Amino acid sequence: MAGRQIGVGGVGRYTVVISRLGRPRHNGRVDYQELLHDVMDTARRTPGRGRPADYIPALASADPEAFGVALATVDGEVYGAGDWERPFSIQSISKLFTLALALAEGGDDLWKRVGREPSGNPFNSLVQLETEHGIPRNPFINAGALVVTDRLLELSGDAAGAVREFLRAESGNELISTDDTVAASEARHGHRNAALAHFIASYGNLRNPVDSVLAHYYAHCAISASCRDLALVGRFLARHGLRADGSRLLTRSEAKRVNAVLLTCGTYDAAGEFAFRVGLPGKSGVGGGVLAVLPGRGAVCVWSPGLDTAGNSVLGVAALDALTTATGWSVF
């Protein structure tokens, strides 16, 4: 992994000045380390903490006080604060990686099998799927992610393995792997996802057996990684498709389009609210992580297990809100 890391307690090279105009500056540069601490402080003033996801025991037992944030720049520097190096279950954040990999390996054919419109419905809704004849509205609702997983399985032969390899390579952390306990727990409590997969299969929109698709889906959702890891990985979208090693994963146009889908669909049925408050492309998971892209600048990942009613991390969204409010880094 390229770049130097500056951890909790490290010394930032820059001094932050939150200017009148809401932009932190010092000789034109930002003290990212101080910025992250400020952002966490601001977020902690948010009333309420939500509750960790409780549909499987492995998630319900998450530490509700955990809170971390990491920021990786396009140049390969990474900054962090709080529990930024503690692994958590990435859950739906993995959907971003399956999408990128399926596009990288298979191109636009994917879009014949999944749409790119916000759903206007909770993330695991079957209703819209029925109305639209088995074509999920976008790749980030569960139904869409199952189709993308199926596509990646078709292309790579090992969808979950492809995601793990990608995360390891981009983060430089070879220890990233699936938490088998979480994956098994998801499978045991996975009637809703099994229903979705069978329903999609009933429209002929799965190429692999339902059980294989579900197994790979649970396996990539149950990957454990830290804010640090995910911020480093997320840079490929900030770098318009370039991987950490400089090779191209996505074309510039594809990368922008993935960002667009993230912004309009990445945070369940609260994508409008997230765009309104944060103004960045981002993907959340019920493990409490949120990975956001700062196009041209870097990527930031926040983690705190307490969720709001839409399934997004309360402190995570608050921290990103604070970040873009302080810096003006919203894409708008």
Added chain:
Amino acid sequence: MAGRQIGVGGVGRYTVVISRLGRPRHNGRVDYQELLHDVMDTARRTPGRGRPADYIPALASADPEAFGVALATVDGEVYGAGDWERPFSIQSISKLFTLALALAEGGDDLWKRVGREPSGNPFNSLVQLETEHGIPRNPFINAGALVVTDRLLELSGDAAGAVREFLRAESGNELISTDDTVAASEARHGHRNAALAHFIASYGNLRNPVDSVLAHYYAHCAISASCRDLALVGRFLARHGLRADGSRLLTRSEAKRVNAVLLTCGTYDAAGEFAFRVGLPGKSGVGGGVLAVLPGRGAVCVWSPGLDTAGNSVLGVAALDALTTATGWSVF
């Protein structure tokens, strides 16, 4: 209209070079005039033209060959090509202005009465309104625009008048006014909007009489303005809330948030597709106009009456797609 015009009395200073990388450059500067012609040429290669809206005669008789584009920079320059000075019915583009004015005059209270999530349903759907107890999902579906109109009427005493005044002031065109024939035709064929308004009223979410709200709604939708006019008006969002005269209409944060709502909800049930292809905050109308914001740069308005099945101008979206493909000006 052919030729290069550089509006509001200015003289174009730039030469366009569409580079391999899809970015027009000349000594770091863009020849906007040539850019617009290129964009129109590219758009014209799109297969299909769609059909003008036909629910009222006044719109159905629009010239299907009409096509114009205008770009206004944050500095006040304006460039145009094709039918860029020919007035058309702005229709739903007016919803952007009612929103901005209602926020400017009344602040965040508006958001108690209307949401900011994509609808996932056609623009005039009653379904979601019923599920969500009379709170429209966002200000740009018809239901939401009726609530915003009601709010502006409450705040200003003359919602349609406030919009007209705003458009005149920002564009410098004192001739901008409501086409009464169109407004009357809308009213005559307006059972769907009347249904929406009564339905919202049944939930107590209108403050003024249904008939007044509808009359103001029809009157601001039926305003005629040109691409040139609208591009000039749209600059207030590119300038983060500053009006043409330098006074502040919206705070920086409000302006960014309006852009966010435009991006996620501005083009009916095709907002995801628009973000994917164009990557700009934008608002379309069934008159065939699309106004898009280039944050920090300016605003661009395209007009061509042929609509796709989602109600957006076929050539308009194609032209904006070509624009951001050529320039890289997507927000992502």
Added chain:
Amino acid sequence: MAGRQIGVGGVGRYTVVISRLGRPRHNGRVDYQELLHDVMDTARRTPGRGRPADYIPALASADPEAFGVALATVDGEVYGAGDWERPFSIQSISKLFTLALALAEGGDDLWKRVGREPSGNPFNSLVQLETEHGIPRNPFINAGALVVTDRLLELSGDAAGAVREFLRAESGNELISTDDTVAASEARHGHRNAALAHFIASYGNLRNPVDSVLAHYYAHCAISASCRDLALVGRFLARHGLRADGSRLLTRSEAKRVNAVLLTCGTYDAAGEFAFRVGLPGKSGVGGGVLAVLPGRGAVCVWSPGLDTAGNSVLGVAALDALTTATGWSVF
């Protein structure tokens, strides 16, 4: 008016014997008077009373203790107990009469404009109407009743007047009329119905102006009549289409079909429950009345203003349940 009346405190000609088999018998005959008292007693043991409709003041102020029942036989005898001669607002029970009159005067053409399937949705829902392009699912949801009213207005020139005349003729009670206070109150609070009417009109499924249709709709819903009146009127369905004077209103087949629609759709979204418990064709109104048909035997009307969550009279349904349990008069 034909038949002899036996009122509260009157002496029945028959003695009731509730047999083991649940059938009241005495020399093969039923003591209707005693039966009605038994039925009221049984119903009063139902836990809960519900609440009167409160969407308009005129209904909200109904006496929650009021309770009456009347039974009219095909031979023209009428029996009653409790508040059986006290007029109440018939509300949606009027929809049964508009349907019968529209069929009598215009025949099967009506069925091109309204369906006859249960709605599976609350009675004033707009959702299904949208899915099914302006054809209401059945004549007894509000949307369908508006179309039937429009049809009767088209056929008769005075829909509400036609209903009043019919009720007067069948009941022999010339005093039956619209309660103008109630009608005016309905109109004032009628945004939901106005929404429905405009919505249907937007699909071209109203022939008369929306305001006229609504006025007639409110006027026939606001008719005041008693259990006695309505039981007498209801006999035309028990007599397979024959009016009180022996003339034919509906063919035998039409009368049976109206009964079928009553059974499957007559009690809002609780038609299945009503069929299950009571097993008779019936129509309820939010005024607390329920009129049920005993094919070949007669008609029974119950009234008590407290409603369940589906909008049906709690005591009314309980009384009819008790009636068919005691007598075996369910159609099944």
Added chain:
Amino acid sequence: MAGRQIGVGGVGRYTVVISRLGRPRHNGRVDYQELLHDVMDTARRTPGRGRPADYIPALASADPEAFGVALATVDGEVYGAGDWERPFSIQSISKLFTLALALAEGGDDLWKRVGREPSGNPFNSLVQLETEHGIPRNPFINAGALVVTDRLLELSGDAAGAVREFLRAESGNELISTDDTVAASEARHGHRNAALAHFIASYGNLRNPVDSVLAHYYAHCAISASCRDLALVGRFLARHGLRADGSRLLTRSEAKRVNAVLLTCGTYDAAGEFAFRVGLPGKSGVGGGVLAVLPGRGAVCVWSPGLDTAGNSVLGVAALDALTTATGWSVF
């Protein structure tokens, strides 16, 4: 098995006289044999034949010309015409038997897990299930039948076996059994049902493993039986709960209630239409069979594989329409 059989070509004991009033009479008695021939002749004049179900090969290959009808009286006589003794796949007609057996063995607790309202949606819809949190609307939509199957499996240990035993006992035909080819084919093409079962399980409304429930569901749907068999079986509902051997399966009240659910929910999303045209409690299957109850008289079963768009046999419904039109045996 009780009763004497009179088959095709047999001589009826009665002479049919279709009177002016639409009632066949001769000395007050009906010549059932002639009646059935008349009914088939009338039905054959219906334009269109529909198409056999084609979602599995075993059903798609059904003989489209097959047409039979059988009528069994409460006294145990049975009459038939056409292909009345030819076995066909009973499919959803089996849902009537699982319901009766689950009620007989487990009583009213079933109704906590499944409703009894018409669905207003196609028979395999997931939408309503989602809205109503895993409680299917009624026992005859697929979702409800899965819950009933689960209940019967819980009560009996062998749901499909219990249905087979019941059919054999009531019909006297020991050869009635599951067609394993059809059951296997259903399972192979059963993604929609698997989706429903998992979806219900996600709400905790299945007690047995999803795979067991599905296996029993496919096994009872794939039972082969003839019109003769089914008419004989159906008598228990005409006899208010009494089995062929005189023992009681359901109480009188339960039997009436099952009839009520049949009438309001037994023919998919066309229950209103079926009640309107036929006016009898009935259950159809996509194999082309329809079993209808004549309360107090007997049961009639019709079979012809061509289905209408709602999934009901075209000739089957037409024949039952002709039957009640000719005889006046509608419950209304």
